[in-house]
Amino acid sequence: MDIRITENLKSFRKKNGNTQEELANHLNISVQAVSKWERGEGYPDITLLPLIAAYYNKSVDELLGCDEIQKAQKINEYLCQYDKNGNCGKIQDNIELMKKALKEFPNDLTLMFKLCNALLFVDKAEYLDECIRVGEKILTSCVDDSIRFPTIQHLVYAYNSKNEREKAKEYAEKLPDLHCSRNTVLECVVKGEELRKLTQGNIAQHVALIDSSVTWMLRSKDYTAEERIFAYETVDKLYNLFLYDGNYGTEHCALHMLWMNISGEYARLKDTSNTISALKKAYYHAYEMDNFKEGKYSSLFADTGEYSKKSFLKNFEKSYVEWLKSVMQESVFDFIRDTEEWNSIMN
Numbered sequence: 001m002d003i004r005i006t007e008n009l010k011s012f013r014k015k016n017g018n019t020q021e022e023l024a025n026h027l028n029i030s031v032q033a034v035s036k037w038e039r040g041e042g043y044p045d046i047t048l049l050p051l052i053a054a055y056y057n058k059s060v061d062e063l064l065g066c067d068e069i070q071k072a073q074k075i076n077e078y079l080c081q082y083d084k085n086g087n088c089g090k091i092q093d094n095i096e097l098m099k100k101a102l103k104e105f106p107n108d109l110t111l112m113f114k115l116c117n118a119l120l121f122v123d124k125a126e127y128l129d130e131c132i133r134v135g136e137k138i139l140t141s142c143v144d145d146s147i148r149f150p151t152i153q154h155l156v157y158a159y160n161s162k163n164e165r166e167k168a169k170e171y172a173e174k175l176p177d178l179h180c181s182r183n184t185v186l187e188c189v190v191k192g193e194e195l196r197k198l199t200q201g202n203i204a205q206h207v208a209l210i211d212s213s214v215t216w217m218l219r220s221k222d223y224t225a226e227e228r229i230f231a232y233e234t235v236d237k238l239y240n241l242f243l244y245d246g247n248y249g250t251e252h253c254a255l256h257m258l259w260m261n262i263s264g265e266y267a268r269l270k271d272t273s274n275t276i277s278a279l280k281k282a283y284y285h286a287y288e289m290d291n292f293k294e295g296k297y298s299s300l301f302a303d304t305g306e307y308s309k310k311s312f313l314k315n316f317e318k319s320y321v322e323w324l325k326s327v328m329q330e331s332v333f334d335f336i337r338d339t340e341e342w343n344s345i346m347n
Contacts, residue, residue, distance in 0.1 A: 004065025006040040012056040012063075013038075026055055075105060082114055086313035094118040095127075109142050116154050121315040131158045149175060178209075197304040204251075204302060207242055211235050211254055215261075225265045232262045242301045248288070249297055249307035256285035256320055260327055267332045276341040279328065283345055286320035 013023060020038070024031040027048055036042045044052060053063045078101040085094045098115035105111060112134055119131035135155045142148050152171050159168035178184070183202050190198055214231050223231070236258055239251055248255060263278035297305045316323055325346060336342050 004068060005043060005063060006038060008063055008065055010038050012058065016056055023055065027051055071105065075101070075108060075111065078111065079114065083310055087309055089314045089317040091118055091121045091315050095122070109138055109144070109147055112138050113147050113151055116151060120154050120157055128158045128162055200302050200304050203242060204305065207238055208254065210238060211258070225268045229262060229265045232258055232265070243299050245299050247298045249295065252285045252288040256282055256289060259285060260324060264332060270335055272336050275336060279345055282324055283321065286324045289320040
């Protein structure tokens with residue numbers, strides 16, 4: 001058990017507004033003994049614990065920090081369930097779970113952030129408003145940038161979804177430049193294996209960022225279907241450049257989306273052969289996601305990394321293959337719906 005009496009003695013005494021000498025006099029011991037306790041150089045005798053707890057109007061468990069340990073365990077249970085729900089696409093369940101958790105721990109910033117995250121995944125106006133309320137509440141009290149920055153990101157997405165683009169831009173401007181990010185700056189600081197792992201993680205993130213940026217770029221104007229296909233297939237080549245051995249890990253998810261988009265563009269051109277080929281590739285990556293197993297990357301650019309589905313969060317309860325098949329019901333694919341190749345994918 002992680003005994004927190006050292007920290008709690010300091011905290012309770014300062015909140016109570018008394019000195020080490022006053023506590024020592026109350027316990028009929030030397031002030032040096034109290035000073036040692038607060039420096040972590042020893043613990044009070046067990047017979048003194050009830051007296052110290054009573055002096056601060058606390059329980060012995062609170063003095064020892066047992067309540068904090070139990071709180072941390074309970075919060076961790078909520079977060080583990082949140083991850084399990086997220087893996088299955090049970091976003092509504094996660095919203096209710098985090099609301100329940102926050103009734104028990106109303107000021108926990110991690111739980112608030114998780115609620116904010118889940119609310120953003122549901123396409124409802126009232127959820128966007130609640131996401132904004134929770135996110136802005138986090139920013140009023142949180143000083144931890146690892147929570148603040150993703151919260152600001154969520155606020156940008158939420159305001160943008162509400163078509164309040166000036167507000168979204170205002171929050172976006174609060175985030176650091178790409179070149180000033182922690183991961184980029186750390187590359188010149190760390191060495192050896194730590195540097196290799198950091199740079200490989202950065203490479204993976206940069207590829208994912210290029211994928212995202214290309215997708216947004218294609219929304220900026222009316223590109224032709226040929227241009228869109230060229231852009232998407234260039235991104236696919238980028239993934240395969242760094243994951244040249246076909247060990248895609250979690251990138252199966254991104255590649256599944258990429259090839260779904262490519263199949264739609266070929267379908268608009270009524271290109272039967274390439275539409276079927278793209279759908280087969282989308283199906284392959286979707287199948288791999290549905291049958292995902294933990295493992296390690298093996299590419300030169302990624303072999304320090306491991307992959308797991310535990311942290312995945314999706315906003316649909318269908319399997320990836322089922323989702324692909326639902327997309328294939330769109331009218332753009334009608335021209336190949338009766339072909340043998342189509343039926344081989346659907347069945």
